[in-house]
Amino acid sequence: MGTTKTEIFNEQQNRLASVLKALAHPARIAILQYIVKQNSCICNDLVDELGLAQATISQHLKELKNIGIIKGNIEGTSICYCIDSQKWNQIKLELDLFLKEVEIPSNCC
Amino acid sequence: MGTTKTEIFNEQQNRLASVLKALAHPARIAILQYIVKQNSCICNDLVDELGLAQATISQHLKELKNIGIIKGNIEGTSICYCIDSQKWNQIKLELDLFLKEVEIPSNCC
DNA sequence: ATCTATCATCGTAATATTGCGATATATTAT
DNA sequence: ATAATATATCGCAATATTACGATGATAGAT
Numbered sequence: 001m002g003t004t005k006t007e008i009f010n011e012q013q014n015r016l017a018s019v020l021k022a023l024a025h026p027a028r029i030a031i032l033q034y035i036v037k038q039n040s041c042i043c044n045d046l047v048d049e050l051g052l053a054q055a056t057i058s059q060h061l062k063e064l065k066n067i068g069i070i071k072g073n074i075e076g077t078s079i080c081y082c083i084d085s086q087k088w089n090q091i092k093l094e095l096d097l098f099l100k101e102v103e104i105p106s107n108c109c
Numbered sequence: 110m111g112t113t114k115t116e117i118f119n120e121q122q123n124r125l126a127s128v129l130k131a132l133a134h135p136a137r138i139a140i141l142q143y144i145v146k147q148n149s150c151i152c153n154d155l156v157d158e159l160g161l162a163q164a165t166i167s168q169h170l171k172e173l174k175n176i177g178i179i180k181g182n183i184e185g186t187s188i189c190y191c192i193d194s195q196k197w198n199q200i201k202l203e204l205d206l207f208l209k210e211v212e213i214p215s216n217c218c
Numbered sequence: 219a220t221c222t223a224t225c226a227t228c229g230t231a232a233t234a235t236t237g238c239g240a241t242a243t244a245t246t247a248t
Numbered sequence: 249a250t251a252a253t254a255t256a257t258c259g260c261a262a263t264a265t266t267a268c269g270a271t272g273a274t275a276g277a278t
Contacts (some may be wrong), residue, residue: 001267002232008160009135013142020133025236026118026126032211033122044254051117056237058256077245078254085213092208099201102141104194110237111262134266153224162268167226169266186275187224 016098019091022067027052027060032083035070041080125207128200131176136161136169141192144179150189 006014023029030050035042046061047054061081064070068087072079115123132138139159144151155170156163170190173179177196182189 001230002234002265004135004234004266005161006135009139013135013138016138017133017135020129024126024129024133026113026115026122027236029122029125029207030118036211052114052236053238054255055239055257059236062256072255074245076254077247077252079256083211083213088211088213095204095208098138099204102145102192102197104192104197110260111235111264113236113264136266161266163225164227164269165267171226181225183275185224186222186277188226 016094019067022063022069028064031060035081035083041082043078043080125203128176131172137173140169144190144192150191152187152189
């Protein structure tokens, strides 16, 4: 009990839910927006930018990295994170498909 | 501790995260897809369709209802749930905007 | 009025998430 | 070698989520 019963859902549903979950936190949204804004890659300017502890930021970065949205390159003593364009495009397609898939049937209610 | 620090993020980020969180569960994705598939509204055929207890389904429906994605009409002894088209279109726009907003900057990594 | 079917809600157990301080690790500078 | 800087990871506390049985509430049928 307490665990999501992934066995009873299909691949698409589980994958979609995972991606959405990875995005479903304001800090992770802020991180993505910050990476985009900076144009060039950034590291833990995020700790200053957002008001979260370094350990917390690192954890959020890890989640984004796990799902594949971002990737990190070692750059001297710091690490440069950026969006994995290939993965992001893939995710974008998948989410877009879902958004379009949920179309409103005739006005039943 | 243990709670998301919503104060440090902006409205858009928090709202977006809430919507994504509401969608970030395979059962809730399945529920939305089922409502769409049925074209007409459905109630707790979901309990048979998905392999979850009635109490669990009801809870998931509540979350979707709270965020406004679906609404329920009493229909005799059962309840007819359907997608709130206005709200869904609004959500779709917002998510779409975010998906487009996160564009890949020049190949920095 | 009583039974039945459909939902919602309550209470609870198991597990997951969020956040942080402390510590470990790795790279560069001195 | 040592110090400084940037990240990652560990361990923990607080809280949230997921799932379900039991119990309420409501509407239609008998």
